[in-house]
Amino acid sequence: MCTRVRTWTDRPIIILSADSSEDRKVDALDNGADDYMTKPFGMRELDARLRVALRHHAADANTDHQTELTAGPLILDLVHYQATYHDQPLDLTPKEFDVLAYLARHVGKVCTRRMILENVWGPAYAGEQHYLKVYAYRIRKKLHDEAGRFLQNDPSVGYRLTVEASPTAG
Incomplete structure (x- = not known):
């Protein structure tokens, strides 16, 4: 539902x-x-x-009046909950999409685990760091980014999306 x-x-x-x-x-x-x-x-x-x-x-x-976010090769259609990476469609769950959208809004900046959990899952989940580890693993697998070049982990702090060229948030 x-x-x-x-x-x-x-x-x-x-x-x-x-x-x-x-x-x-x-x-x-x-x-x-x-x-x-x-x-x-x-x-x-x-x-x-x-x-x-x-x-x-x-x-x-x-x-947030944006309808689309762009972070390097990642494009997120916020209206239709659709994502593409290197022009290939991604099959993401709503929470996976929300995690990527949150990180794309802050592209290039480290977002603490607490920030991501509070903004994507809600304040009651701020301490549930294992959720985020599982989702980061799943997202990387779908992006074929198992090495973490695009979705980077900053040990003991959080995650960030890193793009080689000038990052844009559209």
């Missing part, structure tokens, strides 16, 4: 569920959910998470 909703809106999606299985959570987050809460939960926590989601959405709406 999240995937279908994402085709027509970028509004925050928070899943409220009794199912607390990790697979279910990961699947929902990979397919476009911004947050996932399991029952039982307090109304104050729900209210706080709603405020955070709306705050992030408002910040994105005020600063």
Whole structure:
């Protein structure tokens, strides 16, 4: 359902569920959910998470009017969630796309793991560094960049997209 909703809106999606299985959570987050809460939960926590989601959405709406990002050979169509790398289409999950979009917005600069996790998964995931390692591995595999020349790891700090020529963000 999240995937279908994402085709027509970028509004925050928070899943409220009794199912607390990790697979279910990961699947929902990979397919476009911004947050996932399991029952039982307090109304104050729900209210706080709603405020955070709306705050992030408002910040994105005020600063991000781009429809396309370019980082060297990577082109991201932000409207249709489509990506190409060296003119070849990439089959990315929504979260993989979001990670690359975040890094493309800051091309050439090291983004800390915490920054990426908070901005892509949400503040509740700031400590889940293993998520990012798995996603970086998957993205590199899809980019055929196993050596990490394009998606670089800055040990103990974070990640960055590096382009040889003058980087552009379009």
